[in-house]
Amino acid sequence: MAQDGKRERDRPWIMRTYSGHSTAAASNELYRTNLAKGQTGLSVAFDLPTQTGYDADDPLARGEVGKVGVPISHLGDMRDLFDGIPLDQMNTSMTINATAVWLLSLYIAAAEDQGVDPHVLRGTTQNDIIKEYLSRGTHIFPPAASMRLTTDLITYTVDEVPKWNPINICSYHLQEAGATPTQELAYALVTAIGVLDAVKATGRIPESEFGKVVGRISFFVNAGIRFVEELCKMRAFVELWDRVTQERYGVTDPKQRRFRYGVQVNSLGLTEQQPENNVIRIVLEMLAVTLSKDARARAIQLPAWNEALGLPRPWDQQWSLRAQQILAYESDLLEYADLFKGSEVVEARTQELVDSAWEEVQEVLKRGGAVEAVESGYIKQKLVESNATRLRSIESGEQTVVGVNKYVEGAPSPLIENLDEAILTVDPEVDANKRAELARWKMERDNGAVEEALAELRRVAESDGNMMPASIAAAHAGVTTGEWANLLRQVWGEYRAPTGVAGATVKSSPTGAAAQTVERLRNRLHDLEARMGRRPKLLVGKPGLDGHSNGAEQIAIKARDVGFDVVYEGIRVSPEQIVASALEEGVHLIGLSILSGSHLALVPEVVERLADAGLGDVPVVAGGIIPEADAERLRAEGIAAVYTPKDFELDHIMSDLIDLVDRENAAE
C-alpha cells in the first residue's frame, strides 16, 4: 500500500443505466450521450413486444411499442441501435429472456456486419426464464422449451462468444415480487442449479469443460433499503455459491467458483410521495453492494428518483450515474481491503442467512427443483405471501416509510412543481411509425431467403439441435422478432404460469385496529350480498404485455380477504378477453392493472368494448404508474377511480370498491 493519500485504488465496477425507448435511433443517441457522460457500459431496455416476441404490427403490441424500452424487430434496428458504437469495445447488458436467443443472434449479426469477430464480444444476456414465470412475466413458451433455449444459448456461447455472460440469474425480480432475503438467496440458487443441471443434461459440454460453464454464470441482484442486511445477503451469496459450485459441480478452480454479480438497486421501495427522498434510498442501497470488497458488484445500474411517477428523463438518469461516480471516484472506498472481515455482527447475520437459505434450497430440491416448484406454484405462492405481509406491515405502520406512512407533512417539492414535465413522455406516433417502417422492411428484404431461414428454424426447433446458428442465419436473412417467436409458438406452444394467488394465505393478527377494519369491510360486503342476493364479484384484469403482476395479485388477495368473489386471469390478457370474461362471469366490478405506461391505449379500449357488450354499467377502476394528467383523462372517459403507487392503503381501496358496487346496485 502506498503512502497516506496515495493508496492504490481498485478498478471500479461497470457503470450502466438501464435505458432505451421509442426507436432504435433515439436510443442510439441516448447511449452515445450516456457514454460521453462517463458511463462505462450499456444496458439495453427492450420494449415489451420485443421481450415477448411480437412485431409492432401485432394487435397485442398495441400501445406498447417503444414504451418501456426500444423496439427491435430485425437486424436493421439492431444496426441502428449501435450505429457509431464499436461493438468490439463495448460491454452490453441486454435485459432479454424468452427471446434472448433471438436478440443475441441479432447482436452477433450486427457485430459481424461491423466486421467484429463474435469471439471478442463482451456483455450479458439476462436469459433467466424461471424468474419470468415468477415475477416479471415476459415468458412465452412452456418451461421445458424455455429451458432448452436457455441451455442452447449457454452451450453456444461457451466456445463461440467466450467472453459473453450467457445468463444472469436474477434474484432482483424475486425481491420485487416480495422475496425475503432468505427467499431471494434460495430461489436464485435453485434457479442456477436448475440451469446448470439442464446444461449438464444436454451432454454438449465435456465433463472437463464444465467448470468453464460454471465460471460464466453471473447473477443479477437487488438491494433494498435494509442495507446492512443486504450487505450480509451479498456475503451469504458468495459463500453459498462457492458451496454449490464445489459440492454439486466439483469445480476446483476458485476463479470459476467466484460469485459474479451485477445490481440494479430496488425500484419497488421508491415512493411517489416526496419523490426526492428516493435519491437517498438509492445511495444507501448502492452501499450494500459496494462496501464489501469481498462481495462487491461487478456492474451497477441505479434507478432514477422519479420512477414511481413515470419514465425517467436523461437528466434523472444522469443524477443516478453521478451518485455512482462520486462513490467510486471521489470517496476513498476503493482504496481499502474488505471492511467487514472479522466483524462479529456482519458474520453472524451472514451465517444466519446462509443457514436459512440453504434450508429452503433443500426444500425446493426436495420438491423436484426450480422448474417443478414453478409449475406447481410453490415458489410463486411463497412470494405472493411474503409480499402481502410486507405491504400489510407498511399499511399498519409497523414498517416505516418516510413520507408515506410517517413524516408525511412537508414543504412541496420544487422538483415536481410541474409534474407533467418531470417525466419522459413517449411520442404517440412511435407506434404507427414503427408499423410503417416494418412494412417497408418486409417489402425490401429477400422474402425467399426469409422463408428458407424460417424453414430451417422450424427443422431445428423440432429436433434437439442448437437454435443459435439457425437464428443467426435468420437474423442475417431479415427475419423479424415476431416471425421468429410465432414460429416457435407453433412448434412449442405457449405457457400460462401459475398465479400463486389462489392458495396464498396471509398471516394477520386477529385483533387490533387492522383486524377491526377488515371486519368492518367484511360486514359491509356481507350486508351488500344479502341485499343483492349474490356475493359481489370482482374481475381483476391485466391487459397488455406488461407482466408486473404484484399489484394485481395483492388487490386480488385483499379483495378475497374482505369477502369478494375474485376472478383473476393472470397476466397478458387482451381487452377482448377481459370483456368476454366479465360477460361470462357476471361480475359487478372490474379492476385493471397496467404498469407499462400503455394505460391510455388499453383502458379506454376495455371500456368501449364493455359498452358494446352491453356491460356499460359495470364500473371500472384502474391502477398502475399513471401520471395525474393521464388519470384525469381516464376519469373523464368514465373510469370510476385511478390508483397509483401512493395508494398503499389497500383497505381504503377496498372500501371504495364496496361503495362502487353498492351505488351501482342501488341504481338498478
Added chain:
Amino acid sequence: MPPSEPDDDARQVMSADKAAVSRALNLVEDRRAESHARVADLLAVLKDSPKAAGGHRVGLTGPPGVGKSTLTSALARSLRQRGRTVGVVAVDPSSIRSGGSLLGDRARMSFDPTDKGLFVRSLATAGEVGGLAYAANSSVRVLAAAYDTVVVETTGVGQSEIDIVHVADTVVLVIQPGSGDVLQFLKAGIMEIPDILVVNKADHDELARRAVADLRGALRTAHAAGADRDRDSDWETPIVATSATKGTGIDELIDALDAHRGHLETTLQTRRRQGEVQWTLDLFSRKHGEHGVSTLGGLATLKARTEQELDGGETPLSLCERLSREYVAALGQTT
C-alpha cells in the same frame, strides 16, 4: 328495467346468447327468497330444451394440483374443434374466514374470446361442506340448455366426488402419477369408482405406465370390496393417460366420454332422475338437517315421496320449497 318473462329469457338461453346465459346464471346464484320462484320457473322451462335432453354433462374432479383446469381447457378446445359447443362451470373453494374466494381457473385456460360456442363460469363453494357450490347444480342445468357438452370442474376427493355424481352423466376422476391417496381411497371403498379415470401429467412415459398399472390394481381391489355396488356393472372404467400441457391423450378422453354417453343411452333418464332426487334431498337436508328429514317421515319416506313428485312433473327446487313450507308448518303445530 323490469324483469323480462322467464319464457323470453329461457328462449335466449336455449339459443346460447351469452348475455342471457350469464343473466340466467346470475339468477340461479341469487339466494334471496323472492328469487326462488323465478329460478324454479326458469329451470322447469330449460329442462325440456332439446340440448338438455341430448347433451352430455361431464363432471371432472380430483385432488388439487393435478392440472384439472388445464385439462378442462384442452378438452374444451378439442370439443370445439369437433364442432361441439361447450359450457364450463369451474368451482373453487371459498375462504372460510371471509367467505370470499379467488377464482383462478381462467388463468390456466386459453380460449378465443370471440368464440360464441364456449362459455366459462367460475363459481365459489360459498362455504358449503362438499365440493359443489349451492348454485353449481342449477348452473349446470342452465348451461346444459345452451351447450352440447357441459363440464363441471371441482376440486377435492371424497365428498365433492359424491356430489358430482348427482349432477353429471359421466364422472371423470383426474389424478397424477404418484398420487397415493386416491389409490388408497379407491381400494378402501371410501371413494366410488368413477366412470372414467384420467392420469394427467403423463409426460414421462415410464411414470405414466406405472400409474396406469397401479390404478388397474386399485380398481380390481375396489371391485372386490364392492365399491361399485350402486353402479351399473356393464361399464368397465377406462383409464386414459393425458398430458394437458402437451395436448396428448385428449382425443382418447373424448372417445371415452362418447363411449360412456353412448353406454348410458337407455339408462340416462334414470340416472339423471336419481341425481335430481338426491339433489332435492340434499337441498332439503342442508336447509333443515336431520330434524327436518325425520319430521317429514324419515329418509326412506321422503325419498319415495320425492321420486313420486318428480315423476309427476315437479322440479327439485320447487319441491324443496314446498317441503320446507310443510316442515315449517309442522314445526308450528308442535310448538
